[in-house]
Each structure stands twice: as C-alpha cells, then as structure tokens.
Amino acid sequence: MSTRRLSKEDKGKGVTNENRQAPRTGRIKMQAPDSxxxxxxxxxTLIGRVTNKSIQKVGSLIPFFTELWKEHGRPIGSDxxxxxxxxxxASEADI
Known part of the structure; x- marks a missing residue:
C-alpha cells in the first residue's frame, strides 16, 4: 500500500480562472419599524438579574418583592x- 499524497490538481481543488458572480436580485424596501x-x-417595566443563581432563587424573589411593593398597586412579576x-x-409613581 502506497502513501502517495495527491496534489490539489489531482483532487480537483485548483483555483479556477472563471469569473463567477452571484446572480443579482432586486432589493426589498421595507418601512422602518414603529417602535x-x-x-x-x-x-x-423593571428587568433585573440575580447575582448568585445558586443561592438566590427567582421563584422566591418575585413574591417577596411583589408583597414589598404593594403600596399603590401590586406589580406583576415574571421569571x-x-x-x-x-x-x-401600573404607574410611574409605583416604580
């Protein structure tokens, strides 16, 4: 069994001289999103992150702060x- 290495030309991986370009397609014009x-x-909305996920559990943090901040209106918490x-x-005063 021989261990002859094949050249890139033998493999068909040489550089091509053909000038190929991708076909041009029309551009689509879209409106700017109204954000x-x-x-x-x-x-x-207030978004936050716990600093130590192994100790601080979001599932217990949400009811704690919901109860703590219930003066004017109770905020809705999500994990x-x-x-x-x-x-x-509900209002800017609650924040």
Missing amino acids: ANIIHKHSL LGNGLFQFQF
Whole structure:
C-alpha cells in the first residue's frame, strides 16, 4: 500500500480562472419599524438579574418583592429564566 499524497490538481481543488458572480436580485424596501408603541408598553417595566443563581432563587424573589411593593398597586412579576426577572408596574409613581 502506497502513501502517495495527491496534489490539489489531482483532487480537483485548483483555483479556477472563471469569473463567477452571484446572480443579482432586486432589493426589498421595507418601512422602518414603529417602535413607539412598544416603548410606551414597556416603559413601566423593571428587568433585573440575580447575582448568585445558586443561592438566590427567582421563584422566591418575585413574591417577596411583589408583597414589598404593594403600596399603590401590586406589580406583576415574571421569571424570564436564566436568573432574570421582570416586574410590570401600573404607574410611574409605583416604580
């Protein structure tokens, strides 16, 4: 059994001299997204992250802060996963 190495030309991997370009396609024009509604919807949102996921549990953190911040209106807390949490407040005074 021989251990002869094949050249790139033998393998068909040489550099081609053909000038190939990808076919041109028409560009699509889209409107710029209107994010004002999204910004207004989430303007009363607080997003945070626990600093030590092995000790601090988001599942116990949400009821604690919901009870602590219930003076004017009770915020809605959500576990976003991976140590992240979100609180949605009813008014700017609640934040």
